[in-house]
Amino acid sequence: MSNHNTSDIIEAYLKKILEDSEIIEIRRTEMAEQFQCVPSQINYVINTRFTIQRGYVVESKRGGGGYIRIEKIKISDxxxxxxxxxxxxxxxxxxxxxxxxxxxxxxxxxxxxxxxxxxxxxxxxxxxxxxxxxxxxxxxxxxxxxxxxxxxxxx
Incomplete structure (x- = not known):
């Protein structure tokens, strides 16, 4: 149950940042440290709650300088x-x-x-x-x- 709660908290945190900025870049390990969870939980939240169906585009780069970029889709038409x-x-x-x-x-x-x-x-x-x-x-x-x-x- 605590994993589910942590996932909700991570999702809410990222969505709050996305309210002010349409694109954010995060580092998985830094996020995991901040929320005191394993990095795979950050992946889980991003893969299940920030999908194209929900209006987000996710791009990631692995490695030392790696990042995860989340972009809120702009809907003009x-x-x-x-x-x-x-x-x-x-x-x-x-x-x-x-x-x-x-x-x-x-x-x-x-x-x-x-x-x-x-x-x-x-x-x-x-x-x-x-x-x-x-x-x-x-x-x-x-x-x-x-x-x-x-x-x-x-x-």
Missing amino acids: KHRFLEQVNELFDERLSEKDALGIIQKLYEEQIVTKKEGNLLLATLAKNTLRGFAEEEQIRATLLHAILERLSYEDRK
């Missing part, structure tokens, strides 16, 4: 953003990745909370459980939804 999200996955989509995409659509005010919850219910594992190609159906549905949203005139 909702139509282009929706196209980019649609290109993130092909014919299969896990429930976890669908959740991340829907969360980002909500954060960017492309869907309301109610619409997001309806999408979550539609794409949930429990909803699609009886189908042999659950991930394929989820991907097809989300592609259709994103395409429709990209042509909808939203204010």
